[in-house]
Amino acid sequence: MNIQAIKVIYKYEMLRAWKTLLQSFASPVISTILYFVVFGSAIGGRIEQVEGVSYGAFIVPGLIMLALLTHSIANASFGIFFPKFTGTIYEILSAPISFIEILIGYVGAAATKSFIIGIVILATAGFFVPLEIAHPVWMLTFLVLTCISFSLFGFIIGLWAVDFEKLQLVPLLVITPLVFLGGSFYTIDMLPPAWQTVTLFNPVVYLISGFRWSFFEVSDVSVWISLGVVSSFLMLCLVTVWWMFKTGYRLKH
Amino acid sequence: MKPIISISHLSKTYAGGFTALNNISLDITEGEILALLGPNGAGKTTLISIICGIVNATSGSVSVAGYDSNKHYRAARALIGLVPQELTLGAFDTVWNTLCFSRGLFGKKSNPAYIEQLLKDLSLWEKKNSLLMTLSGGMKRRVLIGKALSHEPSILFLDEPTAGVDVELRKDMWALVRKLRKSGVTIILTTHYIEEAEEIADRVGIINKGELLVVDDKLALMHKLGKRQLMIDLEQSISLIPESLLDWELELSNKGKSLIYTYDPRNERTGIAELLRAIDVAKLSLRDVNTSQTSLEDIFINLVNQ
Numbered sequence: 001m002n003i004q005a006i007k008v009i010y011k012y013e014m015l016r017a018w019k020t021l022l023q024s025f026a027s028p029v030i031s032t033i034l035y036f037v038v039f040g041s042a043i044g045g046r047i048e049q050v051e052g053v054s055y056g057a058f059i060v061p062g063l064i065m066l067a068l069l070t071h072s073i074a075n076a077s078f079g080i081f082f083p084k085f086t087g088t089i090y091e092i093l094s095a096p097i098s099f100i101e102i103l104i105g106y107v108g109a110a111a112t113k114s115f116i117i118g119i120v121i122l123a124t125a126g127f128f129v130p131l132e133i134a135h136p137v138w139m140l141t142f143l144v145l146t147c148i149s150f151s152l153f154g155f156i157i158g159l160w161a162v163d164f165e166k167l168q169l170v171p172l173l174v175i176t177p178l179v180f181l182g183g184s185f186y187t188i189d190m191l192p193p194a195w196q197t198v199t200l201f202n203p204v205v206y207l208i209s210g211f212r213w214s215f216f217e218v219s220d221v222s223v224w225i226s227l228g229v230v231s232s233f234l235m236l237c238l239v240t241v242w243w244m245f246k247t248g249y250r251l252k253h
Numbered sequence: 254m255k256p257i258i259s260i261s262h263l264s265k266t267y268a269g270g271f272t273a274l275n276n277i278s279l280d281i282t283e284g285e286i287l288a289l290l291g292p293n294g295a296g297k298t299t300l301i302s303i304i305c306g307i308v309n310a311t312s313g314s315v316s317v318a319g320y321d322s323n324k325h326y327r328a329a330r331a332l333i334g335l336v337p338q339e340l341t342l343g344a345f346d347t348v349w350n351t352l353c354f355s356r357g358l359f360g361k362k363s364n365p366a367y368i369e370q371l372l373k374d375l376s377l378w379e380k381k382n383s384l385l386m387t388l389s390g391g392m393k394r395r396v397l398i399g400k401a402l403s404h405e406p407s408i409l410f411l412d413e414p415t416a417g418v419d420v421e422l423r424k425d426m427w428a429l430v431r432k433l434r435k436s437g438v439t440i441i442l443t444t445h446y447i448e449e450a451e452e453i454a455d456r457v458g459i460i461n462k463g464e465l466l467v468v469d470d471k472l473a474l475m476h477k478l479g480k481r482q483l484m485i486d487l488e489q490s491i492s493l494i495p496e497s498l499l500d501w502e503l504e505l506s507n508k509g510k511s512l513i514y515t516y517d518p519r520n521e522r523t524g525i526a527e528l529l530r531a532i533d534v535a536k537l538s539l540r541d542v543n544t545s546q547t548s549l550e551d552i553f554i555n556l557v558n559q
Contacts, residue, residue, distance in 0.1 A: 002327070008357030019345070087341035091400070094305040094335050095358040096327040248309045 005097045009105025010112075013079050017113050024075075025117060028067045032121045035063050036128045039185060050187060051218040056129040061212040062184030064121050068114050068143070069150050069179055069204070073171050076110035076154030081167050084158070084251075093252065099245035103155065110151035111144075118143050131215070138214035138223065145230045146207055152237035159244050159251065178204045183212075188220040203229055255319075256280035257408060257439050258304065263313030265299050265463075273299040275463040277313070281441060286434055288454035288471075289443045296463040297443040298338060301410050305335045317408065331359060334406030338413045338443075340393045344386035348377055348396055351385060352403045359404035368403065374429070375399050391422045398429070409433060411442040415449060427453050482545050483514040483525060488538035495535040501528050510540075 017024040039059055047055040083089040092102060125131060133139050161167040182204030188196050199205055200221075210226025213219035219226070244251065258281040265274040273296045281287050291297045302308035304315050306326060315322040317329035343351065352368050372378045375395045380388065385396065394414065401409060411430070415423045430440055430453050444450060450457045451471065458468040467474065490509035501524060504513040512532075516523045532539065 002360045004357045004360045004362060008354050012354055083343075086343060087337070087339055088343055090305075090307050090335070090337055090341060091355060091358060093307045094330060094333065096330040096360060097358065098327075252307060252309045 002095075002097050002101050005095060006101050006105045006108075009092075009102070010109045013075075013106060013109030014112065016079070017075070017109075024113060025120060028071055028117050029120050029124055032063050032067055033124060033128075035059070035066075036125065041128075050190075051216070053216045053218060054129065057131060058212075058216070058218075059185055060122070060125045060129065060131060061215050062182075062208050063125070064118050064143075065146065065182075065204070065208050065211055066179050066184050067121055068118050068146050069175060069207075070171060071117050072110055072114040072147055072150035073154035073157065073175060075113050076107055076151040077158035077161065077167055077171075079106045079110055080155055080158035081161050085164075089251070099242060102245075103152070103241060107148065107151045107155050110154060111147040114147040114151060115143065118147065133215055134217050135214040139211065142207070142211040142214055142226070142230065145227075145234060146211070149230060149234040149237055152234065152241060156237060156240050156244070159241070159249070162250065178202050183208045183220060187218075203233060206230065254282050257283040257318055258441075259316045260300075260304070261314050261316075263300070263303060263315065264311050265296075265303060265308065266311045273463050274303070274310075277460075277463075277465050279458065279465060279468060281439060282456075283439055284434065284437055285455045286430065286440045286442070286453055287456045287458060288450035289441065289458045289460055290445070290447060290450055291443070291460035292445070295460040297460055298412055299463075300460070301335070301412055301441070301443065305333055305410060306330055331404070332406055333408045333410065334401035334404065335410045336394075336397045336401045336412060336414055338416065340390060340397065342385045342393055342396060344384070346385050347382050348372065348385065348388075348399075349381040351396065352399050355400040356403040359406075361404045367405070371399050371402055374432075376425075391418060394418060394422065398426075402433075407437065408439045408441070411440065413443050413445070415444065415446070423449075480515050481518050483516065483528075484543050484545065485512040485514065485532065485539060486510060486541040487512065488540050491537070495537070497535050498528070498531055501531075 050058045206226040206229035209220040260279045263277045320329040322329045459466045
């Protein structure tokens with residue numbers, strides 16, 4: 001294994017985040033604080049408890065997931081798209097590196113950044129609402145799996161995109177609606193029956209449900225189903241990236 | 254001698270149907286400097302890109318030091334350094350960091366002393382902490398060379414290294430290429446300029462429309478291709494070349510006011526002195542005389558037409 005290559009790619013990507021510290025870490029935290037102010041305090045004050053949990057605390061797992069998903073995708077997609085755009089990707093392609101090593105470097109760095117954002121938001125939430133984590137190991141498991149799988153998904157978008165418009169297309173038109181309709185701010189049974197069925201086709205529902213269960217033992221679906229869906233998504237992304245590197249799709253044309 | 258790179262029946266057809274390479278076979282000997290000549294779109298960059306792993310071949314194979322470039326890509330690529338044609342560099346890295354990054358990509362541990370010496374050899378030491386976006390085009394070209402050499406490769410590909418480069422940097426590059434060759438590095442360079450190939454190459458290959466037209470020892474090839482022309486301007490135009498000058502196979506141009514004599518400068522006798530005397534005997538008055546090298550394009554046209 002080319003450990004040196006993994007190290008330099010990881011370090012390079014982390015350094016990129018460090019150079020844009022405000023944009024990378026402060027911006028998501030500020031956005032989440034605004035969500036707490038608007039939904040937790042202004043609107044949440046008028047909503048009674050949801051499944052025995054105060055509304056302010058109830059939305060914390062959803063808000064963390066919202067930030068994790070968007071930042072995992074943004075970090076990883078930009079990380080690989082930019083070398084493609086500038087042409088410096090030639091260096092990665094001509095180096096003695098396997099696709100797994102490239103993934104560990106780029107996706108590892110993107111996932112680390114998202115993980116840090118998740119932890120910072122969690123800590124920030126503690127200032128606004130009383131938080132207890134019923135199953136810390138499950139919470140960390142969902143946190144890590146989500147960071148990795150959506151960074152992988154972002155990496156795929158970065159490989160697929162041929163211009164900046166396409167780079168933004170999937171996060172804006174697919175991910176944001178899925179997250180907002182994925183139960184960040186409500187439980188499924190608060191929806192009309194028809195929409196409850198439709199919602200079950202949204203994979204983000206399973207993520208947020210599992211993550212919320214690890215906090216409050218409240219979930220829309222079984223935690224094992226949530227784990228299965230996240231793991232399946234991770235595997236699907238891995239297979240897709242493997243195929244893209246094997247065929248050179250949008251890389252070696 | 255066993256080839257360090259062996260290319261066998263290599264072809265590349267892009268998705269749009271364009272055939273960039275057509276059944277190319279070529280052996281490159283360890284320690285030599287091979288110049289690949291060809292016009293734009295000839296397939297030079299595609300050939301290099303396939304060897305380096307940047308582009309997938311449609312068919313054929315490449316082995317580097319005996320390692321198949323697909324099956325044993327790690328061993329094959331570790332030996333190769335590539336200087337691309339375009340100035341493809343990140344904007345926000347420093348010179349030092351970008352060289353260290355390249356070295357790490359090839360699995361080599363950090364070696365500040367080697368990188369320092371490399372930067373000094375490339376006259377970049379003073380710029381080690383400069384951001385890449387602040388460098389001139391010539392310096393960026395040097396940085397690309399530094400990146401390619403950062404992992405101490407034994408094979409170096411230079412894809413049109415002197416395109417758009419000033420005379421001073423071009424001479425520096427030639428000196429660097431010679432120095433690398435002395436240290437045992439095999440060098441493959443692509444160029445438009447026949448003079449460049451003549452200056453530094455051991456062997457020359459000519460590619461056109463994806464086909465390798467000829468590969469030969471430089472001196473042998475220069476002997477075939479290195480024709481020169483003598484342009485003789487006359488005071489008065491003529492409609493026919495005098496019979497006494499037919500032995501020189503002259504061409505009449507410029508509405509009969511010029512005679513063109515094509516000759517080989519490497520011949521012991523070029524025939525120029527005899528021609529000038531014969532013109533004098535034929536009572537033709539000379540206005541001016543100048544010589545020119547047959548352009549690479551002319552040579553290509555000749556080769557393609559053959």
